[in-house]
Amino acid sequence: MPESISAPRPSLLRRITTALTQWIDSDHCPDGAEKMRTEPDRVDLVRVMPFVVLHLACFAVIWVGWSPFAVWTAVALYFIRMFAVTGIHHRYFSHKTYSTSRAGQFFLALWAGTTVQRGSLWWAYHHRHHHQHSDDPEDAHSPHVHGFVWSHIGWITSRRNFPTDYSKIKDLAKFPELVWLNRFDLLVPILFATAILLTGIALEAYAPGLGTNGPQLLVWGFFISTTVLFHGTACINSMAHLMGKRRFKTDDDSRNSFILTLITLGEGWHNNHHRFQSCTRNGFYWWEIDPTYYGLKLMSWTGLIWGLKPVPQSILDEGAHADHHASVAAASAERAANQAGANDYSSLRRIVPVATAMAVATATASNVVVPKKAEGPAIRKDLSEEAHGLNAAQPTPPPGHQPPSA
């Protein structure tokens, strides 16, 4: 790949041909990925066309209609692939919270490729960057810095956010098969969409009672399911730092939300996760449901993965103390309110602050002042936790590995 060229600014034609080439080869960066990363945020309209087509194709439902089988296929593929987003892109490639073999790792990358959220290495690089710069101006998708809309969907269309900086994910970049999948990240989605189309054609011929066909299954099973999957995932970027409660006083504004947990199979416990990133579960306590963790636990019993990392007792104790203090503070506040005659509890009081937070985040998008919690000293992110994760790659399974007791 050519080294950085000191040309002042690429011509429009060059930018377009570069973007078109990047549809096929994501690593095509004539001026170097590092230079591209330093550019100001700017939507790359040509590069982003496949993403636009993904959304527009959903309207084809007007022509292909629907059937119960097609709709249920879309629902099933949403959850199967949301599991891949959280259990593979996030909890394996980004944080290495469990281990697998090299072949198992490749299988996981293929599975995660069907989510159409670019390659696992691109995903992991940007996510680790988020943890290092959470709610700082460098954070690519902080709603406090960039506003709600940009943190939800805008940042993924920005030219500077397309390259993968392999120098920051050396633990993953040492596997050429993963780099290859990451480079040609449209290959798995195209094969996946083709398989759905062919399945629909076969069902029309051999199971006409289902009332589906190739185009209909393609629109529901691929385009609609994938578009909803993207927005479900993006809710974590745009809303998990706005909506919910803060158990841990992390130095960002991450929050725990049960609603986001339902949408994302467990990723809603985002404040927990920002406090301690190296454990397999995001729901730290038994009452914090975490379907992704349950799925990974099941997979560990098959031998495909192992070494699920538990939540340290010190973190559990810290959370229990925080919950205790929060409930005492809430009880005394309620008592004070009752004594003042302000007993006007309404569920709206829970909803309105979230709407307000989203509106404020959008209106103050250019304000890079990051809100810091005033309730006590912030807990700095322990970078050794991330480093610990980076060294956890296991190209081959350890002899006699056994199901973990995470």
Ligand SMILES: [Zn+2]
């Ligand atoms: Zn976050």
Ligand SMILES: [Zn+2]
């Ligand atoms: Zn994370």
